[in-house]
């Protein structure tokens with residue numbers, strides 16, 4: 001299992017290396033010290049940075065309903081002077097929301113008139129959104145935001161007067177709010193919270209398919225009401241139109257992950273890339289007759305990736321003011337954007353070639369069959385997966401080429417680096433869940449202003465995809481600073497949105513890290529230690545060094561009352577002693593361990609154990625006590641499940657030379673303890689943890705040829721840590737042991753082993 005190493009000091013003092021351990025799994029837990037919640041707060045759908053005001057304030061997007069309440073008080077004038085009627089901050093949303101006027105009349109009950117007015121409302125909305133999108137796409141993105149805002153202002157007034165005209169000429173107050181598009185509805189405001197995470201299965205079902213959307217009127221397994229509403233819908237639709245609506249009860253929205261459908265918030269499917277979204281989640285007030293296309297498909301956009309995470313696929317909308325964020329992302333990926341000036345022509349050619357290569361790598365849809373060309377999210381799995389791995393690809397290619405001009409990856413971000421007119425895109429999910437983004441029009445949701453999003457930092461690594469760059473959010477659990485891309489969390493079903501506030505007036509967007517999603521109980525615990533980034537488990541061997549025990553006198557050591565441990569659960573500690581430990585540690589039951597982990601859990605991610613250990617103060621039940629093996633040993637006073645992290649080996653981290661020097665000092669010094677035992681643990685080729693003078697309790701862990709623990713090295717914010725995990729269940733009163741894996745020595749001083757296990761190798765070396 002281990003590859004032993006051997007260290008010699010200059011003056012001949014033997015330093016044996018032992019304890020070579022191999023990492024069991026890879027992956028990472030990204031835990032950072034900053035306690036910033038992934039919250040969104042602000043007014044009328046403006047998603048503000050959490051740094052504004054009170055950081056602990058809950059996430060807040062004031063939804064349309066609240067704005068509409070304001071409009072109830074204020075929106076009956078014949079004129080449409082927003083400045084007079086509404087606070088500046090509210091006017092856009094109020095007037096852009098074509099239902100604003102209707103909500104001034106929300107008390108009457110005629111269903112018929114409501115439906116009638118809904119269609120008026122929808123017509124206007126669709127006019128607005130289509131017109132708005134079209135204009136926006138024809139404009140460059142430099143002044144996109146201000147242009148958009150101006151347009152919105154202008155249109156607001158236009159629509160408002162249109163609206164008012166219609167409302168007043170028809171004089172039919174509406175019985176219910178016909179709103180399809182507010183963020184509020186993403187979470188079914190007023191009905192229930194959707195704080196549950198959406199499962200991976202569900203989310204993956206939302207991923208684009210190359211098959212046409214299913215129309216199954218009699219879908220089995222869905223809730224009755226869903227089926228009923230689907231049927232109502234399908235009945236109203238002509239066959240062609242019907243294909244836009246997703247009747248499949250197993251279909252889920254790409255944005256919220258929900259499968260619920262109702263008359264005013266249908267689940268619709270892009271006729272080209274087949275993504276499915278709720279109307280409310282994508283800002284579609286009215287589904288056009290015939291085919292419906294998502295924004296990238298409508299605008300012929302190819303190879304698009306999200307400016308906030310760098311990944312393609314899913315439901316996307318326009319990204320406004322994305323220059324800085326894109327720059328940050330490219331920087332994190334080591335792409336020199338300036339190099340474009342040097343060789344723009346050849347770069348464009350290379351990219352064109354790459355594009356061709358890319359498209360030829362998978363079956364393309366017949367262009368004649370499609371009204372628009374194919375975006376990234378319609379690509380076959382292999383290509384899409386290749387793109388998902390984009391940062392890595394870039395990395396590799398960057399390293400091999402060392403020049404951005406040779407980058408063999410084409411997407412909207414790299415293309416944007418060469419050509420500022422290239423449109424940039426953002427996942428709806430990233431736009432909603434990333435703090436600091438802003439949705440200028442929460443009704444159409446046609447764009448997100450991403451200029452306020454936290455800038456991608458090269459040193460921040462997503463704990464899920466392991467990639468640097470991209471805007472990450474932080475686990476919502478207090479004291480947990482694990483970071484991840486919202487998109488990656490979405491794929492794993494780790495995102496939540498919740499209706500909040502006394503009157504359900506706001507929506508919070510959150511995410512939980514894998515650990516807290518699977519162990520919600522950990523939420524209550526607080527971590528006194530500042531857990532930082534557990535980047536990855538090093539796949540290198542590690543070893544501790546020791547001179548070995550010289551005294552080897554068993555006299556004076558306490559011996560096992562029931563015989564030496566044979567690697568089983570023999571208790572070496574008298575019951576009274578054990579009781580005392582349990583009493584001191586305040587444990588009611590000595591078998592009160594953490595919930596048992598399955599083998600797959602253990603293998604799945606042992607890094608999360610580190611975070612859990614820290615959070616649960618896993619060291620509290622460990623006791624230093626006289627050992628039957630050597631001098632003092634480390635014992636547990638409670639049951640430890642297989643796979644649990646037991647203890648961390650803490651000490652001073654020193655270089656090889658210092659370690660060698662110290663070793664000589666310890667050997668020639670006066671302290672018998674330092675002479676007879678070595679407290680070095682080698683982390684890698686250059687570094688050693690010296691726990692001789694300063695160290696934690698793990699320094700007392702003795703060697704056994706049949707150990708109950710295994711040591712591993714993990715990296716915490718680029719700092720390597722040595723941690724011991726239980727290899728099997730460990731019972732209260734058992735000594736904690738691991739295999740030192742000393743180098744075997746035929747000659748020289750052999751160190752007898754006193755572990756007494758049945759398979760004892762008799763010597764440590």
Ligand SMILES: C[S@@+](CC[C@H](N)C(=O)[O-])C[C@H]1O[C@@H](n2cnc3c(N)ncnc32)[C@H](O)[C@@H]1O
Pocket residue numbers: 546547548549550627629630631632633676677678679680699700701702703704752753754755764
């Ligand atoms: C890190 S210390 C372990 C704690 C030590 N028992 C103490 O009281 O400080 C490592 C030293 O313990 C001794 N040791 C550990 N396991 C042993 C074993 N199975 N047989 C003999 N000596 C052992 C060796 O001398 C080794 O250098």
